[in-house]
Amino acid sequence: MMKKALSLLLVVLMIFGLTACASKETAQTDQPTTYEIAMITDIGTIDDKSFNQGTWEGIVAYAEKSKITHKYYKPTEQSTDAYLAAIQLAVDGGAKVIVTPGYLFEEPIFKAQDLYPDVSFILIDGNPHNADYSVYRTAKNTVGITFAEEQSGYLAGYAAVKDGYTKLGFMGGMAVPAVIRFGYGFVQGAEAAAKEMDIKSIDLKYHYTGGFDATPEVQTLAASWYAQGTEVIFGCGGAVGNSVMSAAEAAKTKVIGVDVNQSSESDTVITSAMKGLSSSVQSVLTDYYAKKFPGGQSLVYAADKDGVQLPMDSSKFNTFTKTDYDKIYAELAAGKIKIANDKDAEDATKLPVSIVKVTFVK
Numbered sequence: 001m002m003k004k005a006l007s008l009l010l011v012v013l014m015i016f017g018l019t020a021c022a023s024k025e026t027a028q029t030d031q032p033t034t035y036e037i038a039m040i041t042d043i044g045t046i047d048d049k050s051f052n053q054g055t056w057e058g059i060v061a062y063a064e065k066s067k068i069t070h071k072y073y074k075p076t077e078q079s080t081d082a083y084l085a086a087i088q089l090a091v092d093g094g095a096k097v098i099v100t101p102g103y104l105f106e107e108p109i110f111k112a113q114d115l116y117p118d119v120s121f122i123l124i125d126g127n128p129h130n131a132d133y134s135v136y137r138t139a140k141n142t143v144g145i146t147f148a149e150e151q152s153g154y155l156a157g158y159a160a161v162k163d164g165y166t167k168l169g170f171m172g173g174m175a176v177p178a179v180i181r182f183g184y185g186f187v188q189g190a191e192a193a194a195k196e197m198d199i200k201s202i203d204l205k206y207h208y209t210g211g212f213d214a215t216p217e218v219q220t221l222a223a224s225w226y227a228q229g230t231e232v233i234f235g236c237g238g239a240v241g242n243s244v245m246s247a248a249e250a251a252k253t254k255v256i257g258v259d260v261n262q263s264s265e266s267d268t269v270i271t272s273a274m275k276g277l278s279s280s281v282q283s284v285l286t287d288y289y290a291k292k293f294p295g296g297q298s299l300v301y302a303a304d305k306d307g308v309q310l311p312m313d314s315s316k317f318n319t320f321t322k323t324d325y326d327k328i329y330a331e332l333a334a335g336k337i338k339i340a341n342d343k344d345a346e347d348a349t350k351l352p353v354s355i356v357k358v359t360f361v362k
Helices: 002-030 051-066 080-092 103-115 149-162 177-196 216-227 240-251 277-289 322-333
Strands: 037-040 070-073 097-101 120-124 142-147 167-172 202-208 232-236 254-259 269-275 298-301 356-360
Touching (some): 037 080, 070 080, 097 103, 097 277, 103 120, 149 167, 149 232, 149 269, 149 322, 167 216, 167 240, 177 202, 177 232, 177 356, 216 232, 232 240
Parallel strands (some): 167 202, 167 232, 202 356, 232 254
């Protein structure tokens, strides 16, 4: 009787073991072995509340809706070789289309578009060029996307002054084209609003931190600006904005966010100078899968393509209204407002303004 019981127990255990193994194999099989859409992150992470996150959210939204496998890859360091190595990993992982956010990918994509002619590349915030900028070339398997950040910055500066702020600050990250355009637009938007309101003078402190990280140094500088009377700072540079928010929370003052809607980051954020990272990525992915990929082109997303905006549904303005916003936005979209950008001025002190007094902080 004992032998029969032991035999029965062994049979049960064998069946259970085989079932467990089968379940494990099924679970492993359920995991995708290749990823069709890939993103290579820039310096930051996919939860940077800025351009990496905005781009990744666009990929996820499109891929999940279309049931397409997707994955992001984070380079080991900030260098062309590291970016190319990450791109190689994505290609080896089955990527058919690779999205790269940030101007730092301009040189890597210049090389990658030739190394992987069967892969399509979507370069956000730039266009491919060689190391010394002597050759710009966007191949047929690549599209470059840039934004009219000067328009988004203009909207933020205009709204801030219209809302009663006359002591402003611009805290940019690295002085790259996108950040510069945000800042230049911010200055000119403040100038336009001041003229309309017959304000005699606007003070504006202006600085580039040289990076996109949240640091004690950035927070200390922002705190000193607030202590000197600055009422709102445009934190424009990824996690740089988080340092500005920390300073604003301590000083009980205000911040303008950037790239994506950062209102959830801090109660100090009154609005965000946004650009259509998510929507632009989804648009080009839609074209890719419809076999209408705009390869070889350099696309610019501006107000006329809903490429820039302020999130008026979550903005915390006192007097600047949705009607005010719609009016100025319509003028931007119609091309009635001309804004100097990074190609028109060497630095913020040379912008066409007279009411806004820019102090360029080194």
